[in-house]
Amino acid sequence: MSTENPTLPLAVLDFVGIEHGETPAQALEGAAEVAQAVERAGFGRYWVSEHHNMRSLACSAPEILIAALAGRTERIRVGAAGIMLPNHSPFKVAEVFRTLLALHPGRIDLGLGRAPGTDPLTAHVLRRGASVDVASDFPGQVAELLSFLGEGFADGHPYAPLVAAPVVEDRPEVFMLGSSGYGPQFAAANGLAAVFAHHMSPEIAVEVLQRYRREFQPGEGMAGMRAEPHSAISVLTYASDNPDDVLEFEAGWALTMRNLGRGIREPIRPEEVTTFARSPEFAAMRRAGEHLDPRMVTGTATDVVAGLRDLQERAQADEVVLVTPSLDRTRRIASLAAVAEEWRAVA
Numbered sequence: 001m002s003t004e005n006p007t008l009p010l011a012v013l014d015f016v017g018i019e020h021g022e023t024p025a026q027a028l029e030g031a032a033e034v035a036q037a038v039e040r041a042g043f044g045r046y047w048v049s050e051h052h053n054m055r056s057l058a059c060s061a062p063e064i065l066i067a068a069l070a071g072r073t074e075r076i077r078v079g080a081a082g083i084m085l086p087n088h089s090p091f092k093v094a095e096v097f098r099t100l101l102a103l104h105p106g107r108i109d110l111g112l113g114r115a116p117g118t119d120p121l122t123a124h125v126l127r128r129g130a131s132v133d134v135a136s137d138f139p140g141q142v143a144e145l146l147s148f149l150g151e152g153f154a155d156g157h158p159y160a161p162l163v164a165a166p167v168v169e170d171r172p173e174v175f176m177l178g179s180s181g182y183g184p185q186f187a188a189a190n191g192l193a194a195v196f197a198h199h200m201s202p203e204i205a206v207e208v209l210q211r212y213r214r215e216f217q218p219g220e221g222m223a224g225m226r227a228e229p230h231s232a233i234s235v236l237t238y239a240s241d242n243p244d245d246v247l248e249f250e251a252g253w254a255l256t257m258r259n260l261g262r263g264i265r266e267p268i269r270p271e272e273v274t275t276f277a278r279s280p281e282f283a284a285m286r287r288a289g290e291h292l293d294p295r296m297v298t299g300t301a302t303d304v305v306a307g308l309r310d311l312q313e314r315a316q317a318d319e320v321v322l323v324t325p326s327l328d329r330t331r332r333i334a335s336l337a338a339v340a341e342e343w344r345a346v347a
Contacts, residue, residue: 006042007042007043007044007075008041008042008043008044008340008343008344009044009318009319009320010042010043010044010319010320010321010322010339010340010343011043011044011045011046011047011232011319011320011321011322012034012035012038012043012045012046012047012321012322012323012324012336013047013048013049013081013234013321013322013323014031014034014035014046014047014048014049014059015048015049015051015057015059015323015325016028016031016048016049016057016058016059016065017056017057017058017267017325017326018055018056018057018058018267019267019270019328019329020267020268020269020270021267022267024058027058028058028065028068030329031048031058031065031069032068032069032072033329033333034046034329034332034333034336035069035072035073035076035078036072036073037333037336037337038076038333038336038337038340039073039074039075039076041336041337041340041341042340042344043076043336043340044076044077044319045076045077045078045079045109045319045321046069046073046076046077046078046079047078047079047080047081047082047109047111047321048062048065048066048069048079048080048081049062049080049081049082050062050080050082050083050084050087050113051118052116052118052122052126053118053119053121053122053265054118054265055265055266055267056265056266056267056268062080062082062083063080063083063096063097063100066078066079066080066100066108067100067103067104070100070103070104070107070108071103071104075107076107077107077108077109077173078104078107078108078109079108079109079110079111079172079173080109080110080111081109081111081113081175081177081195081234081321082110082111082112082113082175082177083110083111083112083113084113084114084115084116085112085113085114085138085141085142085145086114086116086123086127086137086138086141087116087123087126087127090141090142090144090145090148091144091148091159091162091164093110093145093148094145094148094149094164095148095164095165097110097149097172098149098164098165098166098167098168099166100172101168101170101171101172102166102168102170105168105170106170108170108172108173109172109173109174109175110172110173110174110175110224111174111175111176111177111195112142112145112174112175112176112177113177113178113183114138114182114183115179139186142176142186142190143222144159146174146222146223146224146225147159147222147223148162148164149164149171149172149174149223149224150171150221150222150223150224151221151222151223171223171224172223172224173193173224174192174193174223174224174225175187175192175193175194175195175232176190176192176193176194176195177194177195177197178194178195178196178197178208179196179197179200179201180201180204180208181204181208181211183195183196184196184208184209184211184212184231185208185211185212185215187212187216188211188212188213188215188216188217188229189215189217190217190219190225191216191217191218191219191220191225191226191227192219192224192225192226193224193226193229193230193231193232194209194212194229194230194231194232195231195232195233195234195321196208196209196212196231196232196233196234196315196317197234198233198234198235198236198295198311198315199234199235199236199295199323200295202294202295203294205233205311205315206311206314206315209231209233209315209316209317210314210315210316212229212231213229213231213316216228216229230318231315231316231317231318231319232317232318232319232320232321233311233312233315233317233319233320233321234320234321234322234323235295235296235297235308235311235320235321235322235323236253236295236296236297236298236323236324237296237297237298237304237308237322237323237324237335237339238250238296238298238304238324238327238335239298239299239300239301239303239304239305239335239338239339239342240300240301240331240334240335240338241300241301244277245327245331246298246299247277247278248273248274248277248326248327249296249298249324249326249327249331250277250286250296250298251273251276251277251282252268252273252277252325252326252327253295253296253325253326254276254282254285255268255272255273255276255326256268256325256326268326270328273326273327297311301338301339301341301342302342304338304339304342305339305342305343305346308320308339308343309343309346322336322339324336
């Protein structure tokens with residue numbers, strides 16, 4: 001594998017979509033192909049999400065995916081963006097990620113979220129029917145997890161006798177995820193890195209990440225804490241010299257969001273995207289600015305990189321996370337590679 005490309009401040013967040021007509025096995029193999037391609041292109045990280053109860057995605061068990069994908073790559077950091085902590089036991093998450101670190105030292109990232117990553121009924125099932133007050137429970141869950149990943153608990157703590165095995169010296173890079181002000185604010189107060197989902201809440205992304213950097217308090221004594229702020233911004237991105245491809249990417253995302261709103265969780269037929277992209281309805285949506293354009297940076301690679309760099313600078317972010325769903329894998333890989341090439345060219 002080529003080692004010519006230095007690592008760029010770029011990452012990929014992959015929902016591991018199952019394309020229409022694919023089997024889950026083919027989708028998972030495709031995720032490995034994407035990870036290998038972006039590693040060759042010089043990306044620093046490849047992350048998978050945690051979503052449940054969706055026939056169109058194959059990312060319900062990100063920890064298993066991380067092990068498989070890290071085994072199919074050599075240098076790129078691999079991780080979850082994220083583990084939805086209210087769905088899990090902090091002790092078990094620590095055991096899983098220590099196992100991943102034992103398998104792939106120095107290459108594992110752990111993004112933490114407090115949303116369920118699914119609908120209310122599925123969240124109810126994941127939590128075995130327990131009533132979870134995320135607002136009050138989440139800070140304690142994070143503290144437990146970081147203690148299990150690090151030096152453990154102080155003498156006298158009920159969990160002090162416990163060890164999250166296997167015991168390894170290595171620790172994952174920990175990121176706090178957010179699509180509202182809560183995640184970055186929590187990260188700033190606790191000395192953690194922050195990732196903001198511009199692809200979900202573009203209207204507040206810049207302000208929230210600027211505030212994170214202003215209010216950051218250095219962390220010490222627990223796994224994942226940092227002496228200096230570190231942030232990333234995730235952006236819906238598609239780069240192509242073909243305007244029709246760009247149009248289809250935008251239309252595909254609009255259809256995906258529409259389907260989710262209607263409770264439809266099936267893969268979208270490619271011909272449905274093509275037809276919708278050329279429809280009067282979508283043309284009207286674009287004219288009215290209703291096709292989620294504020295969430296997207298699309299166009300030629302030159303235009304996309306210029307837009308991403310501008311967004312990164314305004315948000316004072318250290319890294320940019322590219323989110324490129326909705327199209328076939330060949331075009332997604334080509335877009336990601338084009339962005340990396342252009343980013344390097346203008347560095």
